[in-house]
Amino acid sequence: MKTDTNARYLKSHEWARKEGEEVVIGITDYAQSTLSDIVYVELPEVGDEVTKGEAFGVVESVKAASDIYAPMSGEVTAINENLEDAPEVVNEDAFGDGWLIKIKPSDLTEWDTLLDSEAYNKVVAEEQH
Amino acid sequence: MVYLPHTDEERAEMLKAIGVERIEDLFQDIPEQHRYPVLELPDAVSEMEILQELQALADANLSANAVPMFLGAGAYRHWVPSVVDYVISRGEFYTAYTPYQAEVSQGTLQAIFEYQSMICDLTGMEIANASHYDGATATAEAVIQAINVFRKKRNKVVVAPTVHPHYRKVLRTYTQGMGLEIVGDESLNTSLDELIELVDENTACVIVQTPNFLGQIENLEGLADKIQQKAKKTLLAVATNPLSLGLLKAPGAFDADIVMGDGQPLGLGLNFGGPYLGFYTTKEQYVRQIAGRLVGKTVDIEGKEAYVMTLTTREQHIRREKATSNICSNQGLMMLAATVYMSALGKHGLRKVAELNYHKAHYTAQKIDALPGFKVLQDKPFFNEFVVECPAPVEEINHYLQDEWSIIGGYDLSQDYPELENHMLFAVTEVNTRAEIDYLMDALHEFRAGSQD
Amino acid sequence: MAEPLIYELSSQGREGVKPPKLDVPVSELPGDLVRDELPLPEVSEIDVVRHFLHLSQLNYAIDKGMYPLGSCTMKYNPKVNEVAARIPGFTGIHPLQDAETVQGALFVMYELQNYLKEISGFAGVTLQPAAGAHGELVGVLIMRKYHLDRGDTKRDTILVPDSAHGTNPASTSMSGLRVVQIPSDERGNVDLDALQSQLCDRVVGLMLTNPNTLGLFEEQVVEVIEQVHSCGGLVYGDGANMNALMGIMRPGDVGIDVMHFNLHKTFSTPHGGGGPGSGPVGVAEHLVDYLPSPIVIIDEAESLEDIPFFNLYEPPKSIGPVKAFWGHFGIMLRAYTYMRMLGAEGMQAAAEHAVLNANYLLSQIKDVYPLPYDRICKHEFVVKGHLDEAPDIHALDIAKRLIDYGVHPPTNYFPLIVPEALMIEPTETESKQSLDNYASILRKIAEEAKQNPELLHTAPHNAPVRRLDEVQAARNPILRYKHE
Known part of the structure; x- marks a missing residue:
């Protein structure tokens, strides 16, 4: 199970990573593996506002649809359009090419409320138990 | 007891295996004061007796199978080829469940795929679902799709006054909790151009019908563009009679976003109003917002072509409160009937039946128009239904036709449109023979003559 | 041999059933509103009969055998x-x-x-x-x-x-x-x-x-x-x-x-x-x-x-x-x-026997399949399609293996509160023999799950098709026949 030590996490298995002024958001490798083959990703539009802790999109496998929650609040600056035709990229590279959205964060202090990779690994370990 | 295979001995063995003495012991968790109510129901009868009773009740109806009928208004008497009932009477089809276990449901699944394909071909649209309950609920679902396309940011719906009155009522029932503004159908005098004037940036969709409730064929040319000029992305939903599309241009050719309606004319009997078939089509880009079941083509692990229900995450059993609709049971067997009907008539037959409807309706209209006191409204072309201004209240004429001539007359439009007092909607299909039509002329002529006395 | 699509049986110019004749004068068609082509199949009546008969034979149905889908009440449909x-x-x-x-x-x-x-x-x-x-x-x-x-x-x-x-x-x-x-x-x-x-x-x-x-x-x-x-x-x-x-x-x-x-x-x-x-x-x-x-x-x-x-x-x-x-x-x-055929007495008997059948079937399998709530059930019950001795076997595998034995699987993965749920509703119209047969198949499959799990993973083996690629169907939906 991969994690990214530069990223911060929500218990609901989303990650956030700072890239310059922006924050990139995705779902974790553990999340993609429990969902199995992802067939569709529903994302907001550029310009939409997302709010920490609230659902901003949906990832779907054949038999399940899971909400994706925002680790931080802000305005969507980019969405990963590549996923429209190739949702399997989330399965293949959840922390890299399988990113979902980029936002311009409205409250940087939210970053400090997120789990670091060590704490997140514990959450995963408990769930697997 | 009827339909129960258990013998006394088997029942005893089964109770013993469960570990109880009597069947009643299985119901100890039911509140005692409410257990085993006495039901006042008629005594059980045998198969022979119930069929005799039902035959007597059926004889108390005046059936269009027995007398000439010119009533349509959303449900039509058509000739149904024998092969249709043959196929839908197969136990393998009608006693199967929804095809969740694809490996043992390929018959149903492939039939749905063929239905989806034919409905797309007929309407000129890209994708179709596996059915809604009827044309009215399909229309309501079109509005819900449009609302979902705009992620509930638009809440206005513009609907033409010539959309079937039941469809407009059902649409309002369905959406009463959604806070929508539904406008456009206040007066019958609103033209399509005036309707488009009501479109604004908050409008999710415009609904029109062709042939409309009055039987008139609407010219959809340029309509989608005009809507776009008023508000970008607003959807155009078109209700239609699928049989008319054997002859007429498909709404898909006019860039409609949703085309839906009632599939009853495609091989389904009148059955006093149901079960019928709601067909539903849209553009591929809206595939995630469509309600209902979809069947897709795939392969099995050996690479063999097969069919399966797909994109099911839109549906209630997975998405629950976030589903595109609550629909679960649909009109499976009616969809099969329509598929067989479209196959059996095929490309040539469907065109011929549509033309028969057209020619017979026009012959009838000409004849009625020539009768003194009756005038056919001819401001737009029509398919198999048309409006006649009558010299007396429609109710009166219909009673006369029924009592004196055993004819079931047309629809009284004043029920829905106060401005159409004394206006009757006549439907003429391939089933109405020339002799029947001429008989109707005699009757109407006599009515007029009688009321002049 | 797969049944072709009805479109693939089409032969240009072939006509199906015959519509009635035109017995009134022809009226002028509204030229600009008339469609040019109608790309529906061109098949004969016997093509239609055979095609849909072939399709019907690919289905399982109540008229073929027990169909114990929980929540669906698949009882006999009287003729x-x-x-x-x-x-x-x-x-x-x-x-x-x-x-x-x-x-x-x-x-x-x-x-x-x-x-x-x-x-x-x-x-x-x-x-x-x-x-x-x-x-x-x-x-x-x-x-x-x-x-x-x-x-x-x-x-x-x-x-x-x-x-x-x-x-x-x-x-x-x-x-x-x-x-x-x-x-x-x-x-x-x-x-x-x-x-x-x-x-x-x-x-x-x-x-x-x-x-x-x-x-x-x-x-x-x-x-x-x-x-x-x-x-x-x-x-x-x-x-x-x-x-x-x-x-x-x-x-x-x-x-x-x-x-x-x-x-x-x-x-x-x-x-x-x-x-x-x-x-x-x-x-x-x-x-x-x-x-x-x-x-x-x-x-x-x-x-x-x-x-x-x-x-x-x-x-x-x-x-x-x-x-x-x-x-x-x-x-x-x-x-x-x-x-009318049942009357009050018949309806009560139907409910009683629906509950009797469910409890009887449960009694025949509950030592093999884990029962999350051990109570007298009503017309249906839920067991887990997951055995401790066969950790890799899931409810889906058991469901698919049932198909090989010529019966229909129960509802699976519902209700959501029981993981690996198998939800079984036999209905009152099944006989004791039919229930015994179903129980013995379920017990046999539980054995197979332990001895030869691969048999279940790859089931069904003798249905019209094998397990389907649902991922491909969802990622690249093909929802209609495409004309060439």
């Missing part, structure tokens, strides 16, 4: 029902004919309304809804309007137990209301404390399936209903499981306010490969005026002394119609036939 529904004096009547000319049909509807009222203990019934979910929508809209009409505008929440059918929350959100989920307790009942904590003046009502989707009777049903009523809320009964209660208990008697029936489950009308169903809704006295229009009444003004006149009537506060015309009359005829 007399089909004969009844095809009597020309019923098939040929138009829904908009004058009431005077359809008295036979209206009588059947009136009687069916009465039978359903009697069986359920309700004061009013509408036959209009087309299916169970459609009836649910009606029920939720009625509850919503009832509160609004009393000026009680705060209420916006429907409580739904976590074991509920997915249609419950979906119908709620279609009605513009909010869903709050209520957990189950360790006996599989609604958790009373959790329920209590959600009761407030925002509650429109509770949607209760009883017996619930675990097949268990809600033991505190009276308390649950009293609690919801005490906060001003109403209780909706999901009647999908009425087959356990016919003649045993009337939902109206325990205080349920509104409930839908599934004629295609409880009253033996066929499922048709997905429909049509019929979902009448019954209501208690205080909700009668809200029923969708129309319902059938005896019209006193038109009636003669000994001859009642049946007519359609619109209740004064109706939520409005939910369908064009009056409902699935063809399905009503089948259900009416069934009820």
Whole structure:
């Protein structure tokens, strides 16, 4: 199970990573593996506002649809359009090419409320138990 | 007891295996004061007796199978080829469940795929679902799709006054909790151009019908563009009679976003109003917002072509409160009937039946128009239904036709449109023979003559 | 050999069944409105017959064998029902004919309304809804309007137990209301404390399936209903499981306010490969005026002394119609036939034997398949399709292996509160031999799961097709035939 030590996490298995002024958001490798083959990703539009802790999109496998929650609040600056035709990229590279959205964060202090990779690994370990 | 295979001995063995003495012991968790109510129901009868009773009740109806009928208004008497009932009477089809276990449901699944394909071909649209309950609920679902396309940011719906009155009522029932503004159908005098004037940036969709409730064929040319000029992305939903599309241009050719309606004319009997078939089509880009079941083509692990229900995450059993609709049971067997009907008539037959409807309706209209006191409204072309201004209240004429001539007359439009007092909607299909039509002329002529006395 | 698509059987110029001849003069067609081409198949009548016969042979069906889908009540569909529904004096009547000319049909509807009222203990019934979910929508809209009409505008929440059918929350959100989920307790009942904590003046009502989707009777049903009523809320009964209660208990008697029936489950009308169903809704006295229009009444003004006149009537506060015309009359005829054939005694016996069959089948397999709630069940039960000795085997594998033995799998992965659920509803029309056969197959599969799990993973082996690639179907949907 991969994690990214530069990223911060929500218990609901989303990650956030700072890239310059922006924050990139995705779902974790553990999340993609429990969902199995992802067939569709529903994302907001550029310009939409997302709010920490609230659902901003949906990832779907054949038999399940899971909400994706925002680790931080802000305005969507980019969405990963590549996923429209190739949702399997989330399965293949959840922390890299399988990113979902980029936002311009409205409250940087939210970053400090997120789990670091060590704490997140514990959450995963408990769930697997 | 009827339909129960258990013998006394088997029942005893089964109770013993469960570990109880009597069947009643299985119901100890039911509140005692409410257990085993006495039901006042008629005594059980045998198969022979119930069929005799039902035959007597059926004889108390005046059936269009027995007398000439010119009533349509959303449900039509058509000739149904024998092969249709043959196929839908197969136990393998009608006693199967929804095809969740694809490996043992390929018959149903492939039939749905063929239905989806034919409905797309007929309407000129890209994708179709596996059915809604009827044309009215399909229309309501079109509005819900449009609302979902705009992620509930638009809440206005513009609907033409010539959309079937039941469809407009059902649409309002369905959406009463959604806070929508539904406008456009206040007066019958609103033209399509005036309707488009009501479109604004908050409008999710415009609904029109062709042939409309009055039987008139609407010219959809340029309509989608005009809507776009008023508000970008607003959807155009078109209700239609699928049989008319054997002859007429498909709404898909006019860039409609949703085309839906009632599939009853495609091989389904009148059955006093149901079960019928709601067909539903849209553009591929809206595939995630469509309600209902979809069947897709795939392969099995050996690479063999097969069919399966797909994109099911839109549906209630997975998405629950976030589903595109609550629909679960649909009109499976009616969809099969329509598929067989479209196959059996095929490309040539469907065109011929549509033309028969057209020619017979026009012959009838000409004849009625020539009768003194009756005038056919001819401001737009029509398919198999048309409006006649009558010299007396429609109710009166219909009673006369029924009592004196055993004819079931047309629809009284004043029920829905106060401005159409004394206006009757006549439907003429391939089933109405020339002799029947001429008989109707005699009757109407006599009515007029009688009321002049 | 796969059956080709009907399009692939097409031969240019071939004609199918022959339409009637034109016996009137030709009129001019509206040139610019006429379509140029109609790309439908060109096949003969015998092509059509053989094609659909071949397709039918790829289906499993009740007429072939046991079909114990939990929550679906796949009982025998009596053949007399089909004969009844095809009597020309019923098939040929138009829904908009004058009431005077359809008295036979209206009588059947009136009687069916009465039978359903009697069986359920309700004061009013509408036959209009087309299916169970459609009836649910009606029920939720009625509850919503009832509160609004009393000026009680705060209420916006429907409580739904976590074991509920997915249609419950979906119908709620279609009605513009909010869903709050209520957990189950360790006996599989609604958790009373959790329920209590959600009761407030925002509650429109509770949607209760009883017996619930675990097949268990809600033991505190009276308390649950009293609690919801005490906060001003109403209780909706999901009647999908009425087959356990016919003649045993009337939902109206325990205080349920509104409930839908599934004629295609409880009253033996066929499922048709997905429909049509019929979902009448019954209501208690205080909700009668809200029923969708129309319902059938005896019209006193038109009636003669000994001859009642049946007519359609619109209740004064109706939520409005939910369908064009009056409902699935063809399905009503089948259900009416069934009820007349059974009578009160037969209905009670049907429910009793549905419960007997479920408990018997459970007794034959519960030492092999883990049972999450060990109680007397009603018409269905849920076991886990997951064995400690075969950790890699899932409910899906067991379901697919059942197909190899020529029977239909149970509902799987529902209800969601039991992981790896197998939900089994044998129905009363299965014989002891049929149940014994099913039990022995399930026991054999449990053995195979331990000895030869691969056999299950790769099942089915002798169905028309093997397991399907559903991922490809969802990622790249092909939803129609593409013309070349």
